[in-house]
Amino acid sequence: MHNIQPNLNKTYLKAASAKGVYIYDENGKAYLDGSSGAVTCSLGHSHEKLLPFIKKQLDKLQFVYRSQFASEEAEQLATRLYELSPDKSLTHSFFVNSGTEAIETAMKIAIQYWQENGKPEKTHFTTRKKSYHGITMGALSLSGHALRRQRFEAMLEKYPALSADLENDSLEDQVAEFEKAIDTIGPSKIAAFVAEPMVGAAGTALAPVNEYYACFKAVCDKHEILFIADEVMTGLGRTGTWFGMEHWGTQADIVAVGKSLGAGYAPIAATLMTDKVLAPIKKGSGLIMSGHTYSGHPLSCATALKVLDIVEEDDLLDNVIKKGAYIKSALYDLQKKYPVMQIVRGKGLMMGFELDPAIKGMQAKLIEHCYQNGLLIYPAVGGKEGTDENGVLISPPFTINKSETDELLGKLEQSLKECS
Ligand SMILES: Cc1ncc(COP(=O)(O)O)c(C=O)c1O
Helix, strand or coil, rough: CCCCCCCCCCCCEEEEEECCEEEEEECCCCEEEHHHHCCCCCCCCCCHHHHHHHHHHHHHHHCCCCCCCCCCCHHHHHHHHHHCHHHHHCCEEEEECHHHHHHHCCCCCCCCHHHHHCCCEEEEEEECCCCCCCCCCHHHHCCCCCCHHHHHHCCCCCCEEECCCCCCCCCCHHHHHHHHHHHHHHHHHHEEEECCCCCCCCCCCCCCCCCCCHHHHHHHHHCCEEEEEEECCCCCCCCCCCHHHHHHHHCCCCECHHHHHHHHHHHHCEEECHHHHHHHHHHCCCCCCCCCCCCCCCHHHCCCCCCHHHHHHHHHHHHHHHHHHHHHHHHHHHHCCCCCCCEEEEEEEEEEEEECCCCCCHHHHHHHHHHCCCCCEEEECCCCCCCCCEEEECCCCCCCHHHHHHHHHHHHHHHHHHHH
């Protein structure tokens, strides 16, 4: 085999086709996509409204380079994201191709914002230990995900990472830890605080208490620190609102989105920002020092625009909320039957549960049994330190219907039974 898959010593089955919430392998076996791939395929597969649109766009315009032309497709998508953003606060979009790139660009914009405001020493970040922000060196420096960091530790920046327990420590203690971290480096050196509204792969749908972000934003404002919300997983409908931060009623200065933006139909992500962030850069150098050959790709932008249209037209956020609540209550029922499921949490269709970390290998075993039973679920880490490989994310497409949801839950229970 020449193509490199994650595990070099495993033979992977080939996917032959996919439709709706199902993926079919080369032998014709169906798998219910209970994780939307990597929490990505929000419209499911081969969506009947989207495919003809993509084909039409392909005939019109595929690619132009961003330093030579603007495109109607990118303009419209930026306008749409602005309109969807809380209180129309995210006035500008910088398009990239992956969540990682959106975070790298967010870091650069934050640093540049302070440079253009005459504070070039503000180049550090504060983050949380339970976090994953991307795989390149900059984004990985922000991430606490031990497994993904460890080989490169020597080369990564050591930003102060908050380790307070988001669910169990008092908010007062968490804010005190934040203030202390800021003090250690000095607020005059910190460009931004970076956080996922709900922690995905590095926390199994872990979320802080209601007042958390308002308090942290106030601390950021007090010390002239920007707030970057990493909404790569939570953004654009996954938690039942367009932006995850809406659950906390707090607005970030810079927001990274990805995954559900292209919904698996196009590699596209974006760094969104407020007018406050863009204004000094526009007035100063007039150039954001980031970008990629494929940034603002018209075919990807047009696809993303149609994805957002479909989510709206088909009232899919309502389905996310309803099916999310149904799955959550079913997971609580399963927890009563299978004590190996220790924690259940989540919002919308970003649901997760943590397995007993004392039973080594349980996560891999459950995922394998689900796979054999035709169900795809997504691994995450959990535990006190965020280093236990014991988490599972359940995040089917927004389009999932009642009988498919029951099938998902049935296959999950069957697999839990086999593993117990
Ligand atoms: C919260 C978060 N940020 C960033 C990323 C990186 O995105 P990508 O894999 O598209 O580069 C991910 C991917 O899982 C993520 O969940």
